[in-house]
Amino acid sequence: MVVSSNLLLFSASLLLFIVSPSIQASFRPKALVLSVSKDASTKQYVTQIKQRTPSVPIKLTLDLGAQSLWVDCEQNYISSTYKHALCNSTQCKLAGSDSCRSCFDGPKPGCNNNTCGLFVSSITIVTFGDVSQVVVAVQSTDGKSSGKSGSVSEFLFTCGPLVS
Numbered sequence: 001m002v003v004s005s006n007l008l009l010f011s012a013s014l015l016l017f018i019v020s021p022s023i024q025a026s027f028r029p030k031a032l033v034l035s036v037s038k039d040a041s042t043k044q045y046v047t048q049i050k051q052r053t054p055s056v057p058i059k060l061t062l063d064l065g066a067q068s069l070w071v072d073c074e075q076n077y078i079s080s081t082y083k084h085a086l087c088n089s090t091q092c093k094l095a096g097s098d099s100c101r102s103c104f105d106g107p108k109p110g111c112n113n114n115t116c117g118l119f120v121s122s123i124t125i126v127t128f129g130d131v132s133q134v135v136v137a138v139q140s141t142d143g144k145s146s147g148k149s150g151s152v153s154e155f156l157f158t159c160g161p162l163v164s
Contacts, residue, residue, distance in 0.1 A: 029140030029141070031141050033146070034047040034139075035047060035048070035139075039061075042061075045061070046060065046062065047062055049136050050149065051135070051155075052078070052081070052135065053080045053134075055137055058071060066120065067095070067096055068095055068096075068118055068157060068158045069157040070129065071158070072160070073110035073160060074110060077109040077159070079134055081153070082132060082133075082134050082159075083134070084132050085097075086114055086115060086116070087100035094156060095118060097131050100116060101130070102114070109130075109159050110160040111161075115130045116130070116131045117158075117160075118131055120160065127160040128160055132158070132159040133155060134157065135155070136152050136155040138150055
């Protein structure tokens with residue numbers, strides 16, 4: 001099925017507006033913009049956001065059929081604002097997770113005791129990770145030109161190791 005870039009851009013923007021109540025009150029953009037492109041090697045649509053504290057650019061695959069966004073937390077994942085969602089928490093319910101997990105090799109981003117988890121599967125990845133939250137920043141626009149980045153402080157995503 002061929003999906004246009006406009007549909008992906010609209011869907012990604014919609015996703016960000018769902019979490020817009022957690023955008024810092026001092027800055028209320030009219031819209032947030034994600035630049036979407038098609039990866040030549042995987043044929044998947046990708047975008048880039050800034051995530052973590054300190055902020056670093058992260059490449060994300062846009063999968064409109066997926067339950068959540070996923071980040072590989074095995075590769076040097078460092079963030080002072082990273083939080084995992086505890087079992088049966090509001091964050092777990094929002095993410096659609098009803099599993100509670102434990103880790104046998106010690107807590108780390110992507111595997112913590114008493115956290116809810118999500119299974120993520122796409123054409124290129126299969127993983128099970130923690131429902132987590134972190135700060136993300138996305139470019140804003142007034143509809144005509146680019147503005148400053150909008151920050152979302154408690155953005156939910158799945159943090160886990162790459163298993164393929």
